Amino acid sequence: MMSSVTQAADDAAIQQKLSSVLGLTVDSIADSPVPGLVQVSTNRGFFYISDDGQFLIQARVLNIDEGMRDETEVAMTSLRLKGVEEMEASSITFKAKNEKHVISVFTDITCGYCRKLHNEIGELNDNGITVNYLAFPRAGLNSENYDDMVSVWCAKNPQQALTNAKAGDNVASATCKNKVAEQYKLGQKLGVNGTPNIILPDGSLIPGYQPASLIVSALEQAG
Incomplete structure (x- = not known):
């Protein structure tokens, strides 16, 4: 299991990379339903990023086992409210x-x-x-x-x-x-x-x- 210290360091690295390379301001980082990806809310929208910070993805995550539940929409709903x-x-x-x-x-x-x-x-x-x-x-x-x-x-x-x-x-x-x-x-x-x-x-x-x-x-x- 990843320690909280390691997780915080990884989050900080992701925030730094998105800021320095893409000019994005990260408002929040959270686990995503997909292993290997984290979800990030930024000043320019909602994205997924690989946990090594290499790949940025703008997509919808659909949960097949839960009747094609739109997990991205679930996350966006709380942000909108x-x-x-x-x-x-x-x-x-x-x-x-x-x-x-x-x-x-x-x-x-x-x-x-x-x-x-x-x-x-x-x-x-x-x-x-x-x-x-x-x-x-x-x-x-x-x-x-x-x-x-x-x-x-x-x-x-x-x-x-x-x-x-x-x-x-x-x-x-x-x-x-x-x-x-x-x-x-x-x-x-x-x-x-x-x-x-x-x-x-x-x-x-x-x-x-x-x-x-x-x-x-x-x-x-x-x-």
């Missing part, structure tokens, strides 16, 4: 009066499908679904897109500012202490590469636009 919980207080929230479910949506004010989903926010709220929006400026952190999203998050009425921006209105400049960059980095960590990206209460993911009626149906079936 933890991440959105940490960012909930800094999200722009459209709260349902009779709340039954809470979903988190990575969004961009310039994204056509994000605008389409936002046009259905009333239907979601009416069906007891609270929406927590998280910022994911697709153009990156050094962009006008990012600056505009900061202005939305810093507006006196962020909900109205977000609605106006998604309607195509000009964004009035505003600054404040905000977590737009942190939300964007969380999205990268969780593998978000497009918007909208919808995280359901159980941590499962809808990787794109779905009509409000289908989101309501999915949540009702989940219970």
Whole structure:
């Protein structure tokens, strides 16, 4: 059995290699279901790496003996839930009066499908679904897109500012202490590469636009 000291040294070596060679920041390292591999959560997504640090793998691990259970999705589910919980207080929230479910949506004010989903926010709220929006400026952190999203998050009425921006209105400049960059980095960590990206209460993911009626149906079936 590997000692904890040896394991810590191996983990440190893996973190150092990923940082120095690939420029990745490792958030966590854990055993994987596959012997010889460890799973790593980084600032640019979720990977597996051979325990000698030579091979980096981006893949899905399916457990044949457990009915093809997606072990990668199991691990990602817990990461999503933890991440959105940490960012909930800094999200722009459209709260349902009779709340039954809470979903988190990575969004961009310039994204056509994000605008389409936002046009259905009333239907979601009416069906007891609270929406927590998280910022994911697709153009990156050094962009006008990012600056505009900061202005939305810093507006006196962020909900109205977000609605106006998604309607195509000009964004009035505003600054404040905000977590737009942190939300964007969380999205990268969780593998978000497009918007909208919808995280359901159980941590499962809808990787794109779905009509409000289908989101309501999915949540009702989940219970």
